Amino acid sequence: MPKDPQPELLCGPRHVAIIMDGNGRWAQARGRPRLFGHHAGARRVREIVEACPRLRIKYLTVFAFSTENWKRTQVEVAGLMSLFRRYIIKETRTLAENGVRVRFIGDRVRLDTKLTELMDALEQETKNNDLVHLTVALNYGGRDEVARATKRLARDVAEGRLKPDEVDEETLPKYLDTRVLPDPDLVVRTSGEARISNFLLWQSAYSEYEFINTLWPDFTAAELERLCRNFGSRERRFGAVLA
Numbered sequence: 417m418p419k420d421p422q423p424e425l426l427c428g429p430r431h432v433a434i435i436m437d438g439n440g441r442w443a444q445a446r447g448r449p450r451l452f453g454h455h456a457g458a459r460r461v462r463e464i465v466e467a468c469p470r471l472r473i474k475y476l477t478v479f480a481f482s483t484e485n486w487k488r489t490q491v492e493v494a495g496l497m498s499l500f501r502r503y504i505i506k507e508t509r510t511l512a513e514n515g516v517r518v519r520f521i522g523d524r525v526r527l528d529t530k531l532t533e534l535m536d537a538l539e540q541e542t543k544n545n546d547l548v549h550l551t552v553a554l555n556y557g558g559r560d561e562v563a564r565a566t567k568r569l570a571r572d573v574a575e576g577r578l579k580p581d582e583v584d585e586e587t588l589p590k591y592l593d594t595r596v597l598p599d600p601d602l603v604v605r606t607s608g609e610a611r612i613s614n615f616l617l618w619q620s621a622y623s624e625y626e627f628i629n630t631l632w633p634d635f636t637a638a639e640l641e642r643l644c645r646n647f648g649s650r651e652r653r654f655g656a657v658l659a
């Protein structure tokens with residue numbers, strides 16, 4: 417029998433989280449405005465989501481807008497917000513019909529109502545899907561998430577629903593935006609920067625990291641597959657020593 421040139425990925429990462437960086441540089445290299453790069457980046461999200469079932473990735477989390485990104489120019493921020501609205505409108509049907517369950521994490525308070533309504537509707541529309549769980553981090557910051565979680569936890573303590581002694585490593589994650597998600601196995605950052613920039617701080621304590629030079633609009637399913645195979649060949653010890 418001919419040897420399978422691409423053996424099945426049996427021990428790849430179940431949850432991949434991606435810091436999609438490099439859209440601006442990708443556009444600038446082509447003499448185009450930064451938003452041109454963000455649009456190209458949004459198209460890449462679709463290709464990567466589509467590749468997940470084949471790569472046995474059940475959870476994909478992407479960093480679309482950080483709590484720090486408000487510091488960008490008004491034109492870029494408004495352009496990104498408009499891109500998110502249009503993306504949701506355009507992609508809802510495809511996502512819903514292809515088994516993708518979409519969730520958003522981050523603080524919605526600062527987002528405009530038109531956008532949050534679309535986010536709610538997309539979550540609602542896809543809530544029975546289970547093939548791939550796509551989580552979009554929008555106005556997300558890891559420290560902000562932990563602060564908001566702590567506020568809710570403190571309220572539960574103050575109102576007698578939780579005792580201070582019951583607070584431990586199992587309790588706090590139940591208050592995080594990601595409460596229903598497993599921790600990421602692999603965190604990827606594109607564009608050559610080796611920083612985690614406030615992404616999934618609590619959740620990535622034991623994740624593997626891949627910092628790659630590719631700019632996000634050039635990132636392909638083939639490259640993701642390579643990273644998944646790489647992950648499968650590493651030994652994760654979670655602080656223990658394996659016999």
Ligand code: FPP
Pocket residue numbers: 436437438439440441442450454455457458461478479480481482485499500503552607632
């Ligand atoms: C970082 O590149 C990218 C962002 C701040 C925006 C990410 C958004 C997308 C990929 C598009 C939409 C996503 C979804 C889910 C619809 P950068 O602007 O910091 O690039 P640079 O470092 O080269 O300047």
